[in-house]
Structure formats: C-alpha cells, structure tokens
Amino acid sequence: MLVSENFILFTGKDNSLWRTAVRNVSSHLGVPINVYGIGSQGDCVECEDSWESVYDVTSQGAVLIRPDGFVAWRTKEGVSDPHLLLKQVMTSILW
Numbered sequence: 001m002l003v004s005e006n007f008i009l010f011t012g013k014d015n016s017l018w019r020t021a022v023r024n025v026s027s028h029l030g031v032p033i034n035v036y037g038i039g040s041q042g043d044c045v046e047c048e049d050s051w052e053s054v055y056d057v058t059s060q061g062a063v064l065i066r067p068d069g070f071v072a073w074r075t076k077e078g079v080s081d082p083h084l085l086l087k088q089v090m091t092s093i094l095w
Contacts, residue, residue, distance in 0.1 A: 005067050006032040007090070012052060013037060014078065025090055032090035033090070064089065070094035 009052045011018045015037045022035040038051045052075025063071060064086075082090050 004034075006034050007067060007072070008065040009033055009086075010051075010063045010065065011035065011037050012057060012061055013060075014059045017078070017082045018062050018086075019026070021086045024083050025086045028087065029090055029094065031090060031094065066093075084086045 009018060009022050015035070019035050019037075021032045021085065025031075026033040046085075052058060052061070055061075055074060056073060057063060057076050060077070061076045063074040066072045074094055075085070079085050
C-alpha cells in the first residue's frame, strides 16, 4: 500500500531532480515524503500506460498526495527549481 502516514510525490520517468528535491525538503522540514517514479522503468509500473493522462502531467511533472490520500498539489511540467517549489508547497500545506 503506497498511501500511508507520509506525503507521497508521484513523478514520471524523468524524476531525478524531483528525487533530490524530496530528499532535501523532507530533511529540511523534518517531514517524511516518499517519492515514486511511475513508468515502465519506475518504482511503480503502469499496466495501462495512462498515469500521465489521468493526472494530466508530463514525464517531468509531479503529483503530491497527502497522507489521507487526497491530491494536495501537482505540476504538469518540470520546473526549473523543484527544490524551491516543493519547499514552498510543503510549507504552505503544513503551516
């Protein structure tokens, strides 16, 4: 079961910048965030190849899921500074 007591960031296959951002923001804020890449070579393999269309994101986009399973935020495309953006998003959600 992926949804648990932690926040989760689902990303597409091009997720190395998001993984680094999650590690840094999670450590900085002291809030556990799990990150999973979705795709044929990702942490979660799609059966129907529809993740990007269902969540309306590209392979560089990301979707943040709250611990209760609801979508807290998403970005359709990749961003120039994922660390800064994720830190802003998490700060606005938490405080």
